[in-house]
Amino acid sequence: MDAASLERDLSIDEAWLFSSLEELARINRQPDGSCRRVALTDADRSGRDLLVSWMRELDLEVRVDQIGNILGTHQGRCAAKPIMIGSHIDTVSTGGSLDGAYGVIAGLEVIRTLKRHGVTPRCPLVVASFTNEEGVRFQPDMMGSLVYAGGLDLRTALHSEDRDGTVLGDELKRIGYAGECRCGALVPQAYIELHIEQGPILSREGIPLGAVENLQGISWQQITIHGEANHAGTTPMSARKDAAQAAAKVISFAQELALRMGASQLATVGSVHLDPGLINVVPRKAVLALDLRNPLEAHLQEAESRLVDFLEALSVKDGVLIEKKQLARYPPVTFDPEIVRTIEMSAGTLGKPIRRMTSGAGHDAQMMARICPAAMIFVPSVEGVSHNPAEHTEPEHLTLGANVLLRSVLALSEQGRGQ
Numbered sequence: 001m002d003a004a005s006l007e008r009d010l011s012i013d014e015a016w017l018f019s020s021l022e023e024l025a026r027i028n029r030q031p032d033g034s035c036r037r038v039a040l041t042d043a044d045r046s047g048r049d050l051l052v053s054w055m056r057e058l059d060l061e062v063r064v065d066q067i068g069n070i071l072g073t074h075q076g077r078c079a080a081k082p083i084m085i086g087s088h089i090d091t092v093s094t095g096g097s098l099d100g101a102y103g104v105i106a107g108l109e110v111i112r113t114l115k116r117h118g119v120t121p122r123c124p125l126v127v128a129s130f131t132n133e134e135g136v137r138f139q140p141d142m143m144g145s146l147v148y149a150g151g152l153d154l155r156t157a158l159h160s161e162d163r164d165g166t167v168l169g170d171e172l173k174r175i176g177y178a179g180e181c182r183c184g185a186l187v188p189q190a191y192i193e194l195h196i197e198q199g200p201i202l203s204r205e206g207i208p209l210g211a212v213e214n215l216q217g218i219s220w221q222q223i224t225i226h227g228e229a230n231h232a233g234t235t236p237m238s239a240r241k242d243a244a245q246a247a248a249k250v251i252s253f254a255q256e257l258a259l260r261m262g263a264s265q266l267a268t269v270g271s272v273h274l275d276p277g278l279i280n281v282v283p284r285k286a287v288l289a290l291d292l293r294n295p296l297e298a299h300l301q302e303a304e305s306r307l308v309d310f311l312e313a314l315s316v317k318d319g320v321l322i323e324k325k326q327l328a329r330y331p332p333v334t335f336d337p338e339i340v341r342t343i344e345m346s347a348g349t350l351g352k353p354i355r356r357m358t359s360g361a362g363h364d365a366q367m368m369a370r371i372c373p374a375a376m377i378f379v380p381s382v383e384g385v386s387h388n389p390a391e392h393t394e395p396e397h398l399t400l401g402a403n404v405l406l407r408s409v410l411a412l413s414e415q416g417r418g419q
């Protein structure tokens, strides 16, 4: 079959796509409907086991690397460098069924479709599921792809600890996914990731597809404020070193900073922990997690430097000691223009509109972009809701995204660069 007739005839099996998404979502689903497969928990293991069973059903060659990334390879007609289709299957604690899982399962469905039609692609295809993309328990996020791309040393990643002091490497062994393959052993000629937008742009504009051409920079900081524990009933207000009050000022500052710097600057304090956390004790310690994002590196640096100035002044004014630790720092990323064009052309062959866009969220694709040409396909998230059980994409858009992925992968395979 030639490439033109392939394009006309092939389309993915949406029944398998939907039922597989549902089967994965059922693992440890919470009473409120949310998916909870936090990286390196028992639920993550169950999700991985299911994924591996699907890969084996497709006769993929399954490899697990030393950080637990799962790679399933489907051989092509030539011994060329592979095309990798990747994403992740871990979730936040209150996740939806699509974030990450959609891209991995659609990748499998692309291979299923080719096999069903007896089509062998020119290049090998690899479906990758990266460890700990969400970074809720162990930081940094996008860890598996970051280690894969050589941006974080394996030992450091394996030694990272969660809040209870549990070591990542031990958890990886416990769930049976401490693999032996070297991270990054397989360098693809192209990496492509299909993902829900997790934002409102496509949904609001009524456009069913996005070709993601860049991704904003992210700076994660942990801010620890040391005050002094004291009696809530006997300590005069003027004599307190109240870590919670200082924390509240940091939270207010984050919002003011973003508003002052304009629409593209975002600032979020998503986590606050007070110690000892009792009603009648002035807190001695507050630990905050701050997330800063901007598509321009210079602006992101400006936000970071304004934060430093603010914390210095606050420390003096409130008489508290403030420590700041960078949890993650990723510069903005520009994706590969040729893959972006291929995605647009694939949408065109289906007669569907597509818009170029910037990703507001971090994705494994940004790490893979360090070692190979990479880009992403987005489908709309209704109302932009994500990291929430209400996360939803219309079934027709899920099918369309997977078909654009299929056509893009075939086109990239036939282009065959990076031999």
Ligand SMILES: [Zn+2]
Pocket: 088, 099, 100, 133, 195
């Ligand atoms: Zn994701």
